[in-house]
Amino acid sequence: MNDNNITSVETALYLFPVPLADGAIVRVLPAVNTQLLNGISHFIVENVRSARRFIKKCNHAADIDSMTFYVLNRQTPAAAIPPMLDPLAQGHPMGVISEAGCPAVADPGADVVAIAQQRGYKVVPLVGPSSILMGLMGSGFNGQSFAFLGYLPIDKEQRQKQLRNMQKMIVSHDQTQIFIETPYRNNRVIADIVASLPGSLKLCVASGLTGASESVITQPLSWWAKAKFDYDKTPAIFLLYK
Amino acid sequence: MNDNNITSVETALYLFPVPLADGAIVRVLPAVNTQLLNGISHFIVENVRSARRFIKKCNHAADIDSMTFYVLNRQTPAAAIPPMLDPLAQGHPMGVISEAGCPAVADPGADVVAIAQQRGYKVVPLVGPSSILMGLMGSGFNGQSFAFLGYLPIDKEQRQKQLRNMQKMIVSHDQTQIFIETPYRNNRVIADIVASLPGSLKLCVASGLTGASESVITQPLSWWAKAKFDYDKTPAIFLLYK
Numbered sequence: 001m002n003d004n005n006i007t008s009v010e011t012a013l014y015l016f017p018v019p020l021a022d023g024a025i026v027r028v029l030p031a032v033n034t035q036l037l038n039g040i041s042h043f044i045v046e047n048v049r050s051a052r053r054f055i056k057k058c059n060h061a062a063d064i065d066s067m068t069f070y071v072l073n074r075q076t077p078a079a080a081i082p083p084m085l086d087p088l089a090q091g092h093p094m095g096v097i098s099e100a101g102c103p104a105v106a107d108p109g110a111d112v113v114a115i116a117q118q119r120g121y122k123v124v125p126l127v128g129p130s131s132i133l134m135g136l137m138g139s140g141f142n143g144q145s146f147a148f149l150g151y152l153p154i155d156k157e158q159r160q161k162q163l164r165n166m167q168k169m170i171v172s173h174d175q176t177q178i179f180i181e182t183p184y185r186n187n188r189v190i191a192d193i194v195a196s197l198p199g200s201l202k203l204c205v206a207s208g209l210t211g212a213s214e215s216v217i218t219q220p221l222s223w224w225a226k227a228k229f230d231y232d233k234t235p236a237i238f239l240l241y242k
Numbered sequence: 243m244n245d246n247n248i249t250s251v252e253t254a255l256y257l258f259p260v261p262l263a264d265g266a267i268v269r270v271l272p273a274v275n276t277q278l279l280n281g282i283s284h285f286i287v288e289n290v291r292s293a294r295r296f297i298k299k300c301n302h303a304a305d306i307d308s309m310t311f312y313v314l315n316r317q318t319p320a321a322a323i324p325p326m327l328d329p330l331a332q333g334h335p336m337g338v339i340s341e342a343g344c345p346a347v348a349d350p351g352a353d354v355v356a357i358a359q360q361r362g363y364k365v366v367p368l369v370g371p372s373s374i375l376m377g378l379m380g381s382g383f384n385g386q387s388f389a390f391l392g393y394l395p396i397d398k399e400q401r402q403k404q405l406r407n408m409q410k411m412i413v414s415h416d417q418t419q420i421f422i423e424t425p426y427r428n429n430r431v432i433a434d435i436v437a438s439l440p441g442s443l444k445l446c447v448a449s450g451l452t453g454a455s456e457s458v459i460t461q462p463l464s465w466w467a468k469a470k471f472d473y474d475k476t477p478a479i480f481l482l483y484k
Contacts, residue, residue, distance in 0.1 A: 015379045015380065024274075026272055026273040026274055027272055027274045027369075028272050028274075028369050029272055029369070030268055030269055030270050030271055030272055031268040031273065032266075032268055032269045032270075102375060102379050102385075103379060104378070104379045104382070104385045105375060105378055105379055105385035106385055106386055107385065109379075109385075110382055110383065110384065110385050111382075113379070113380065113381070113382035114382030114383075114460070115382075116382070117381070117382045117446075117458075117459070117460035117461075118460075123380045123382075123458050124380070124456070124458075125375075125376040125377075125379035125380040125448075125451075125458065126376075127269075127270050127271070127369065127370060127371045127376070127452070128369060129369045130372070130375050132375070133344060133347060133367075133372050133374070133375050134367040134368075134369070135367075136346070136347055137257045137344050137345060137346045137347055137351075137355070137367035138257065138355065138365045138366070138367040139355070139359070140346070140352055140353075140355035140356030140357075140358070140359045140365075141352065141356075142352060143344075143346045143347035143348055143349065143351075143352050144348055144392040145389075145390065145391055145392050146389070146390050147387075147388070147389040147390075147417070148387065148388050148389075149387055150386040150387050175389070204359075206367075209367075210369070214366070216359075216365050216366075216367065217359070218356070218359035218360075219359075
């Protein structure tokens with residue numbers, strides 16, 4: 001497969017997933033992603049530095065200085081977003097690159113995709129690693145019905161309420177509940193869950209996905225209550241089910 | 243990248259996503275998936291014929307006649323599932339291959355993963371195409387909170403109830419609602435949604451993902467009410483949001 005054999009890329013907004021962990025690009029991205037990337041010069045990115053690093057990793061010969069980067073993160077004012085898509089109007093294909101994982105999923109990017117949809121531009125989501133989906137696959141939990149809830153509330157009372165709601169959705173709707181936490185609070189969230197919910201419910205912790213220390217462990221809360229673990233320095237995703 | 247440069251694969255249950263559409267494997271799967279596949283001889287599959295076709299597509303030289311296939315589909319009795327994992331006890335890596343998309347997500351496979359987890363085997367989810375995730379990425383809808391609900395009920399009253407529940411979750415929980423339908427009922431489900439929910443809600447239809455006729459369109463229900471479309475022969479995923 002030659003990385004340079006696509007010379008012309010159709011005008012569209014391409015959504016480029018980014019690796020979740022260190023390691024070879026071929027571990028987590030299809031070859032076509034790299035080929036498309038090589039035909040695009042205009043990017044909307046969460047962080048310019050890491051986007052440049054990603055592009056360099058996909059193609060060592062990429063001429064990054066000739067590329068245009070628009071920054072889209074939680075600080076970007078709403079009014080600054082629509083003009084980012086102007087290159088599409090001029091016929092240039094564009095790429096969205098986030099920090100890790102899939103653009104627009106638990107991540108900025110959805111706003112710019114929504115505007116592209118309103119304007120009728122073609123939007124092309126590409127294949128790549130998603131901790132939500134890989135955690136669900138590896139958990140053994142119900143994949144026919146599931147909800148991703150983002151971050152758990154930090155406030156103790158709100159957090160208790162959210163945990164009870166999750167329990168209700170598991171029992172009454174047979175729905176797998178998926179959420180994340182800031183890595184340095186991972187151990188704490190497991191302790192909170194163990195203290196708040198019945199020991200027979202199951203928790204899956206998927207950590208370091210696609211990396212050298214990848215681990216996907218599903219066990220009842222009664223097991224987690226006695227287990228020794230340390231997830232505080234590893235990105236992890238949490239899944240609850242019966 | 244040489245497809246044959248992995249000779250020994252660690253003992254684990256590997257979850258292999260399968261393309262959603264015709265076309266080159268490099269369009270949708272990382273090269274590592276093919277390398278791992280080449281080191282595995284024991285598979286749990288939804289359909290032997292299509293699994294053999296997938297393996298041949300990944301590696302024309304694969305010696306399929308020397309491989310062992312266990313069939314896991316909706317007809318498989320629960321008691322038949324645990325013995326399928328016996329090769330793992332003997333130190334053989336195993337693969338799970340479903341019909342299309344990601345094993346164990348809107349698809350059989352979760353049962354065997356759950357048993358592997360109970361027995362403490364290593365489970366390795368691999369990267370590949372998921373219509374749920376790619377639809378969400380391309381929709382421009384909220385990716386911080388979303389629910390996948392599987393198939394809509396066929397019964398008219400149940401379906402109305404489900405649609406109203408989805409509307410409630412969108413409005414009160416700011417949660418994107420995702421569901422599927424049997425392809426020959428795709429046009430019908432769009433008509434039902436348009437007739438049942440406010441015209442200001444938005445529907446995204448992502449169809450033929452990763453294929454030549456791929457399309458991801460987000461528009462208000464008032465637009466869909468007047469639009470001409472025909473999705474009845476295309477696999478599609480539906481997303482609702484405000």
